[in-house]
Amino acid sequence: MSWKNKYIQKIVSADEAVKVIKTGDRVLVGHATGEPSALVEAMVRRAGELRDVQLFHMVCMGQGEYCRPENKNSFRFNGCFLGKHTREAVAEGRGDYVPCFFFEIPELLTTKMPLDVALIQVSSPDEDGNCSYGVSCDFTEAGARRPETKVLLQINERMPFTYGTYINLDRADFIVEDTREIIVLPTPKIGEVEEKIGRIVADLVEDGSTLQLGIGAIPDAVIRFLGDKKDLGIHTEMFSDGVVALAEKGVVNNSKKTLHTGKFVASFLMGTRKLYDFVDHNSDLLMLPIDYVNDPQIIARNDKMVSINASMQVDLYGQLNSSSIGPNMYSGVGGQVDFVRGARRSKGGRSIIALPSTAKGGAISKIVSRLDPGAAVTTSRYDVGAIVTEYGYAELIGLNLRERAKALINIAHPDFREQLERDAWENKNLR
Numbered sequence: 001m002s003w004k005n006k007y008i009q010k011i012v013s014a015d016e017a018v019k020v021i022k023t024g025d026r027v028l029v030g031h032a033t034g035e036p037s038a039l040v041e042a043m044v045r046r047a048g049e050l051r052d053v054q055l056f057h058m059v060c061m062g063q064g065e066y067c068r069p070e071n072k073n074s075f076r077f078n079g080c081f082l083g084k085h086t087r088e089a090v091a092e093g094r095g096d097y098v099p100c101f102f103f104e105i106p107e108l109l110t111t112k113m114p115l116d117v118a119l120i121q122v123s124s125p126d127e128d129g130n131c132s133y134g135v136s137c138d139f140t141e142a143g144a145r146r147p148e149t150k151v152l153l154q155i156n157e158r159m160p161f162t163y164g165t166y167i168n169l170d171r172a173d174f175i176v177e178d179t180r181e182i183i184v185l186p187t188p189k190i191g192e193v194e195e196k197i198g199r200i201v202a203d204l205v206e207d208g209s210t211l212q213l214g215i216g217a218i219p220d221a222v223i224r225f226l227g228d229k230k231d232l233g234i235h236t237e238m239f240s241d242g243v244v245a246l247a248e249k250g251v252v253n254n255s256k257k258t259l260h261t262g263k264f265v266a267s268f269l270m271g272t273r274k275l276y277d278f279v280d281h282n283s284d285l286l287m288l289p290i291d292y293v294n295d296p297q298i299i300a301r302n303d304k305m306v307s308i309n310a311s312m313q314v315d316l317y318g319q320l321n322s323s324s325i326g327p328n329m330y331s332g333v334g335g336q337v338d339f340v341r342g343a344r345r346s347k348g349g350r351s352i353i354a355l356p357s358t359a360k361g362g363a364i365s366k367i368v369s370r371l372d373p374g375a376a377v378t379t380s381r382y383d384v385g386a387i388v389t390e391y392g393y394a395e396l397i398g399l400n401l402r403e404r405a406k407a408l409i410n411i412a413h414p415d416f417r418e419q420l421e422r423d424a425w426e427n428k429n430l431r
């Protein structure tokens, strides 16, 4: 039977497809902008019949209905990264956070946390019946790795066809067709502080470097100041519209990359329709699973690898809290440590953590003598490289604890430096 006939036979409505979900199942929801909204909505419509369905998801950019209080007995989030809706659920005891490096998640999903059902959105099939994972390959692809997992494919003609990783229609238990627009990420607002940080970070990037850029205003600000660089490359867990602008200018051409020369390498994408059109059938881009892209040993095979990420708090030893406010989880480790470690092991590479010197409108210093009680150490003092604020940068590698404290106080907001100096003086390790 040709794949076209098999395709037609597997097509059902979303409500029909999600009937395979049973009480107590563990269900994977496709990641971030790749979220299969029609399937998720249909699953939530079954809230009255289902109990204790565990949802493995990371960045939830949809409506997050499954974690609303009224659905708490039916669905429980149990994942490795929090966003607005899932953060609320975890804070209120209706969901759970699982600590795990991003590159290790596929292994988790095929061993310790096996999946019963995977809800995955993909592109329309090519002539061989292969669909592309489009904007979300990352851990989503691992959803289909165990033969026992039931795979529900939401095929969307608006999903860009990206090269690198595919799923054949043979693997689908059911297919649901959908035509709604892929979730878009609004462009972040960049203020004066982010601009200053962007300029400092951009100065640290040499021509011919390969970049990983995290999510948010700071990576976007950095991109603005990379316009006069040459021959940059991209090996990153995710990228957004800013990279398209650099590619259009010829600043990013991937020509000096020592791994996958000439290709952008990424695992998921979040941006506007402009980004999605740029990546559609673009043979310069490879979208690969997260256990390859974020593996520190793979990252390190890129010479001059520069990782650029954000954080919430750094103490005077250089320990970073990038994922919690006190004991309450805000986000997760994501790929921060994967890239910090990979970049540090790359020939000529460096890892940069960039953060505004203050939070809450200047009321709180992000450089602190001690992390808040219960805060997560996301990146340890042993892994950390350079720290940048709007007041400059501190390269911490090779500095002893006293030197680290001094270097970090120098880039703290001036309003907090005196207090930090007093705290350092009172701590015999830092005096």
Ligand code: COA
Residues within 6 Å of the ligand: 213, 214, 215, 216, 217, 218, 237, 238, 309, 310, 311, 312, 313, 322, 323, 325, 330, 331, 332, 333, 334, 335, 336, 359, 360, 364, 365, 366
């Ligand atoms: N104390 C208390 N609150 C703080 C704080 C601090 N030191 N630092 C930040 N906050 C608050 C902010 O006020 C803001 O609150 P709001 O949501 O109520 O407005 C919130 O925390 C987020 O801070 P912000 O600086 O706006 O975050 P961001 O969008 O730039 O993201 C991280 C920063 C650290 C949360 C994010 O980069 C992350 O999750 N990193 C870990 C994962 C990672 O790096 N992955 C690799 C790249 S994709």
